[in-house]
Amino acid sequence: MKVNDNIFDAIVIGSGISGGWAAKELTERGLKTLVLERGRDVKHVKDYPTTNKYPFEFEHRLEVPLKLREENPIVSKCYAFNEDAEHFFVKDKEHPYKQEKPFDWIRGYQVGGKSLLWARQTQRWSDFDFEGPLRDGFAVDWPIRYSDLAPWYDHVEKFVGIAGNRDGISSLPDGIFQPAFPLNAVEDHFKEALQHHYTDRYVISARCAHLSKPEPIHMEQGRVKCQHRTLCQRGCPFGGYFSSNAVTLPWAEKTGNLTLRPFSVVSSILYDEETQKAKGVRIVDTNTKESFEYYAKVIFVNASTINTNLILLNSTSDRFPNGLGNDSGVLGQYVAFHNYSTRVYADYDGDLNAYKTDGRNPAGGGYIPRFRNLYKQETDFLRGYATGFSASRSTYQDTSSTGAALRDSLLNPKLGHWWVGAQMMGETIPKKEHGVFLDQTEKDAWGVPLVNISVGYDENDDKMSKDFIAQFSEMYEKAGFHNIHSSRDDQPPGLDIHEMGGVRMGRDPKTSMLNEWNQLHACKNVFVTDGASMTSTSTQNPSLTYMALTARAVDFAILALKKGDI
16 A cells, blocks of 8 residues: 555445445545445446346246255345345345344445345435424434425435426425326326325325436436336346446546445544544455555445444544444434334225236335324324335136147236235334444454344334224225235334434434534534434435435535535
8 A cells, every 4th residue: 555545535434325425425526535335346237247137047037045045034035135136135144243132134235235226215304204303202303404405305316316296295395306107007096096085195106216207417427218127126237227336436436536445344433532533444354354544534424324333333432432423322322214014905806907007117106105193193103104005917827728728828818806005114213222232242254343233113113003004994995995904024123224323413412423414413524424314214215315415414524624624
């Protein structure tokens, strides 16, 4: 390593959705930026080995072999862990962790992180979400409101490309959209039924980070229209959906200000007792196990929620014996998630049997914004749930015959009935006892203490699930659906992949870690803008908010650097 090769203007820890945005914004503004990624490098298109394969080209026709599934009882639960994408997931033995309470930690250690694997649902948060803790008396008050983030949602949406409609729903602010992907006939039927029977319940086309009508900025990124392949977890060679690999990291690289170092586990952030600032980071090379230090004026921590907590907890000094910036003592606490455990299904044999589904919808169908406890507390549980909703039509083949008749039946499947399904995405309540902490005895392969996770469901989640079943059963009946039935998974938290908190934002340094700019109260040149920074979880998907928070925080950090404030 040459002299000054380890000195930068900014360091970004993590290259996923928020880390990619930090890299893009910092380099665009002229800062020499080092992005550290603990996994391997993955280049757009070049490193998507399965992206154009047909099912018959896979040895197991997309199924995960039993041996691999048995070796990975946690990660194999994920819907995208199939033969075409398992190489983008961390296997259970590759980075072990402790579970004080059962938790399915799903990870993607490579350049781009889980931005290669996310479900691409993108909704803005509203003041119903940012004002929730203050109104409902849980957690601490968010130090921002929707108006603070709205221009940054605009900034992000223009660059990412979001398909959706301007629906005019107060709990789900409209954004800057490309044309939405349409609902199918039965999804439209349910939408009309809710409009007829209710004044506060809506089915909208799910908003998603797919290019339906690319703008010049997307062409400049080298992206084209989504091809509706719905093979997104393989990596999209067209750049049809947003990922760090396809968009923000190449954009940052074009500036000439980006240095990307994969295979780099950040073990801790280095604190300078004299300047009272962070001066850099210590990393362990995953291949050689050598330790290196890198230095910068500003550090963005975007390692994903649990790993961000782990890094800060492991960053101890005389000034911060319990973790960097942890004067409040809340670091690692108040971790929450989204409750995806409950679904309601039904059949439909109404007047739409002349229709069938055609093609693939990358948005996944419809979305029903939260409608419980919005304007007043109307249930025996806090907060509420949003819902993914979709309808499809099955086919079947008559196998009762033989010979030519059987052949014709197999070659010409018949249409069956329509079925509908709704999945709850419930807001869980952050609690002091729900969090992460470092194991005192065991370390991982890179000498970093193992993280112990203690997060679980509670009575509020149970009441919410029961209400979801009751409300959707009623709504289905009014829509003329039948054979209504529900399911509740016994799966632990984590599989939703929406864990948030532990380094929460707040107004008071005594009860929070970050201020309104995602800046550590007690260490002004360190910013956290991934899921760890979230004070509460809302019912919307969080990734769009991570991106907006990141762009906003970078803007603040650069202005503060120029003023000499950090």
